[in-house]
Amino acid sequence: MSITIQVNANLYLKDPRSSDIGIKMLLEGIDLINALGFEAFTFKKLAQNIHSTEATIYRYFENKHNFLLYLINWYWEIIAYRLILATANIEDTRHKLSNCITVLTGLPDPAQLGFIPDELSLKQLVIQESGKALHTKSVDDENQVGIYLLYKSIVSTVSAYVKQLNPSFPYPEMLISNLIENANQQRFFSVHLPRLTNSTPEKDTVEAFSQLIIQKVLE
Amino acid sequence: MSITIQVNANLYLKDPRSSDIGIKMLLEGIDLINALGFEAFTFKKLAQNIHSTEATIYRYFENKHNFLLYLINWYWEIIAYRLILATANIEDTRHKLSNCITVLTGLPDPAQLGFIPDELSLKQLVIQESGKALHTKSVDDENQVGIYLLYKSIVSTVSAYVKQLNPSFPYPEMLISNLIENANQQRFFSVHLPRLTNSTPEKDTVEAFSQLIIQKVLE
DNA sequence: CAAAAATAATAGTATAACTATCATGATTGA
DNA sequence: TCAATCATGATAGTTATACTATTATTTTTG
Numbered sequence: 001m002s003i004t005i006q007v008n009a010n011l012y013l014k015d016p017r018s019s020d021i022g023i024k025m026l027l028e029g030i031d032l033i034n035a036l037g038f039e040a041f042t043f044k045k046l047a048q049n050i051h052s053t054e055a056t057i058y059r060y061f062e063n064k065h066n067f068l069l070y071l072i073n074w075y076w077e078i079i080a081y082r083l084i085l086a087t088a089n090i091e092d093t094r095h096k097l098s099n100c101i102t103v104l105t106g107l108p109d110p111a112q113l114g115f116i117p118d119e120l121s122l123k124q125l126v127i128q129e130s131g132k133a134l135h136t137k138s139v140d141d142e143n144q145v146g147i148y149l150l151y152k153s154i155v156s157t158v159s160a161y162v163k164q165l166n167p168s169f170p171y172p173e174m175l176i177s178n179l180i181e182n183a184n185q186q187r188f189f190s191v192h193l194p195r196l197t198n199s200t201p202e203k204d205t206v207e208a209f210s211q212l213i214i215q216k217v218l219e
Numbered sequence: 220m221s222i223t224i225q226v227n228a229n230l231y232l233k234d235p236r237s238s239d240i241g242i243k244m245l246l247e248g249i250d251l252i253n254a255l256g257f258e259a260f261t262f263k264k265l266a267q268n269i270h271s272t273e274a275t276i277y278r279y280f281e282n283k284h285n286f287l288l289y290l291i292n293w294y295w296e297i298i299a300y301r302l303i304l305a306t307a308n309i310e311d312t313r314h315k316l317s318n319c320i321t322v323l324t325g326l327p328d329p330a331q332l333g334f335i336p337d338e339l340s341l342k343q344l345v346i347q348e349s350g351k352a353l354h355t356k357s358v359d360d361e362n363q364v365g366i367y368l369l370y371k372s373i374v375s376t377v378s379a380y381v382k383q384l385n386p387s388f389p390y391p392e393m394l395i396s397n398l399i400e401n402a403n404q405q406r407f408f409s410v411h412l413p414r415l416t417n418s419t420p421e422k423d424t425v426e427a428f429s430q431l432i433i434q435k436v437l438e
Numbered sequence: 439c440a441a442a443a444a445t446a447a448t449a450g451t452a453t454a455a456c457t458a459t460c461a462t463g464a465t466t467g468a
Numbered sequence: 469t470c471a472a473t474c475a476t477g478a479t480a481g482t483t484a485t486a487c488t489a490t491t492a493t494t495t496t497t498g
Contacts, residue, residue, distance in 0.1 A: 014444095021445080037356040042485065053446055058487075131350035137256040139411045152414045170417060171428045177408060177415040178401045185400050186393055192358045195371045196396040198389060209390045216435035233475095240476080261454065272477055277456075 010145040011070040014060045022060055024050045030071060030121050038068060038129045068133050069147060075126045076150045078119065079103060083154065094218075097161040101214055104158070104176075105183040106207035127184045155180070166218050175217060179210045226296060229364045230289040233279045241279055243269040249290060249340050257287060257348045287352050288366060294345045295369045297338065298322060302373065313437070316380040320433055323377070323395075324402040325426035346403045374399070385437050394436060398429045 009015075016022030028049045033041045043057045043064060061067045086099040108119060142148065159172035169175070186206050189197040199205040228234075235241030247268045252260045262276045262283060280286045305318040327338060361367065378391035388394070405425050408416040418424040 019444085039355065043487085044485080053448090054487085055447085055489090056445055059444080063486075128354055131354055135347055135350055135407065136258065143412060148412055152412065155415050171424065171431075172417070173415055174405055174417045174424070174428050178397070178405070181404050182397045182401065186397070188354065189396060193362060193367055193371065196374050196392055198391070198393045205390065205393070209393055212390070213432065213435075216432075216438070219435070219438075238475085262456090263454080272479090273456085274458090274478085275476055278475080282455075 008073060008145070008147055008149070010142075010147065011066050011073060012061055013058075016060050016070070021050065021052055021056065024052075025057060025060060025067075026071065026074070027118070029067060030118070030125055033068070033071075033129060034121055034124055038064075038132055043067075065133070065136070065138070068129060069142065071122065072126055072130050072133050073147065073150065075122050076154065078122075080150055080154060082108075083157070093161050093164050097158065097165065097214065098211065100158045100161065101179065101210050102207060104154075104180050105210040107204055127187050130184065162214075162217070169217055175213075179213065182206070183210065226289055226292045227364075227366055227368075229361075229366065230285050230292060231280055235279045235289070240269065240271055240275065243271075244276060244279060245290065245293070246337070248286060249337070249344055252287070252290075252348060253340055253343055257283075257351055262286075284352070284355070284357070287348060288361065290341065291345055291349050291352050292366065292369065294341050295373070297341075299369055299373060301327075302376070312380050312383050316377065316384065316433065317430065319377045319380065320398065320429050321426060323373075323399050324429040326423055346406050349403065381433075381436070388436055394432075398432065401425070402429065 014022070016026050025046065029041075029046055032046055032049060036045070041064065043054050043061075047054045047057055057067075061070065082103045083100055086103045087096045090096050090099065108123065155173055155176050159176045162169060162172040162175060183206050186197045186199050186209075187201075187204070190199045190201055190204075194200065199209070233241070235244050244265065248260075248265055251265055251268060255264070260283065262273050262280075266273045266276055280289065301322045302319055305322050306315045309315050309318065327342065374392055374395050378395045381388060381391040381394060402425050405416045405418050405428075406420075406423070409418045409420055409423070413419065418428070
């Protein structure tokens, strides 16, 4: 399996991870977007929070849409890495697939946190805001320059296991992209519209649902 | 037979369906949002397109967010009505459920269109923009005043059939809300990120996928 | 230590998202 | 039928956002 982990350079003007202030932008940006929502989030507010200026942030990111895309991409980098860990040295494809579903739809194991100071905040941001990053008129341009390569490669890799285990199942990519998107959606529902789901923040059943669907599909 | 499809009164200041210019707002609004995307859509542009003024639109809608919520609610009213038609005079629960899945995840039958001049445009808008309406900081306030009652009642009704057919399945609401959301998501993918799905605009397989999942869950 | 690069401080522009006011044309109801 | 009411149009104004531009100052690096 080969999942390419690469920061897409089209998302920034200057790599924020190359400087202290850039990293502060990212980390404080995550918290600020989570606190305010992406609509009310502005570079001006972010600049104030990191004791810097709008102009400095604009030297790193063309606009706030790209800032959001960057953060989401960062999330997917972490997931891609976790997928590699979760499938390394495992022979059985069924077992590999199950581990992938855990990574893609489960809650991150607190013991394994630590790629960035607060990975759970980043996941929260993805749950809350990733739909807004995707559903824009610019999605085709972004796809053109490779922004979604990582996401596509993850879906491709995991759906390949499904194909291997049940070659007659006609919708492997749809199944995997569905389970990934559903995980975020159901966690949003569990907080804001609980009657639409059977998962709660206290007893999260999203992964169990996902594993069950996989099992049924492979039967 | 005349059916009044009524949208939640908290979404407007003055019922747009009570006047010609209000109806023009809605219909032209659908086209304009589809053409520009919700971010670039403004009341000023809408006013120009219907040869009216911003002030007039603001007399109907508090803001453009509520305008979007109104349109999405309108869509769900139509779906709710279709669900009633699709389950009327059918005894068999399995058959009822299957018909509901068709309404919720299939493409509308062109022969049955006609609630408004262009229902397909409204569906397109929902596919493209409904995530933005939901994922805001105001979702809890909106839920409080009943904006999502219709959506919740649809999920509740359909998931009740699932419960009846398989009382041991632990995630009926999650299953139905998943299939509903997935239908929009996959159709978005089929246009913009085709490698994430197995449906295409030419050969739409979203309903087939949904029916298959239901079948597997009930087995 | 000097040159270059990065950042801060500040100002400015265009547009969006409203709010306010007043005139005018259409509707209604006594 | 006429006056009162109401909806709409025309116009102006306010605040905030999403940038762009300029210059000064600090930091880094060769």
